[in-house]
Amino acid sequence: MDTEQERCRLVLVAPENADVEAQEKAIADALRGGDVASVILPQYGEPVEAFQKRAERIVPVIQNYDTAAIIAGDTRVAGRAKADGIHIEGGPGVLADAMDRFSPRMIVGASAPKDRHQALELGELNPDYVFFGMLDGDTRPKTHPKNLELGEWWASMVEIPCIVMAGSEPASVIEAALTWAEFVAVGKAVFSAPGGAAGMVAQINAVLDEKAPRFDY
DSSP states (O other): OOOOOOSSSSEEOOOOOOOOHHHHHHHHHTTTOOOSSSEEEEEEOOOOHHHHHHHHHHHHHHHHTOOOOEEEOHHHHHHTTSSSSEESSSSSSHHHHHHHHHTTTSSSEEOSSSSSSHHHHHHHTOOSSSEEOOOOOOSSSSSSSHHHHHHHHHHOSSSSSSEEOOOSSSSSHHHHHTOOOOOOEESHHHHOTTOOHHHHHHHHHHHHHHSSOOOOO
């Protein structure tokens, strides 16, 4: 997840799907559509053994597109599946343990701080990114106002990259990008697109090329 980039990049949150083959096909289709920095594969409460088999099948598919595969769930699965990173959902104590065990060998991201104070607590541990929003938080068309507020504040104050979770409508990607976050995450906006995931990834990248702010390094 290179942060030396001209503008924000897409992060995809894999949809929940009991059918592993269908999930794999949906992810591959999306990645054919163009630039994606990473795909986060959540466990969604699946038993560890089943999630392990799912990850071992899907992680190589993601990596085949030069995209980082990040596991959200059991950290043992990330190592066994040779994923590029882990997405930690929990407080500073859980993140500190993950940093000790996996950084810098793997990308370690921190998820869903509730407020500015907790965000700074997580930031003190120097994760590779901080994620504002919930992985399944794209339940409304627009980006959640709290995600926008925290993302804009963080991007203006802290050097650690952040990811802002957008809404379920593709247009929400632009409002998330305007926070100056390095990455914008989408789930339903891509994977539920009527014209297919590949076309939507291409469309979103084209709009980001046109409207996203440019970073000045």
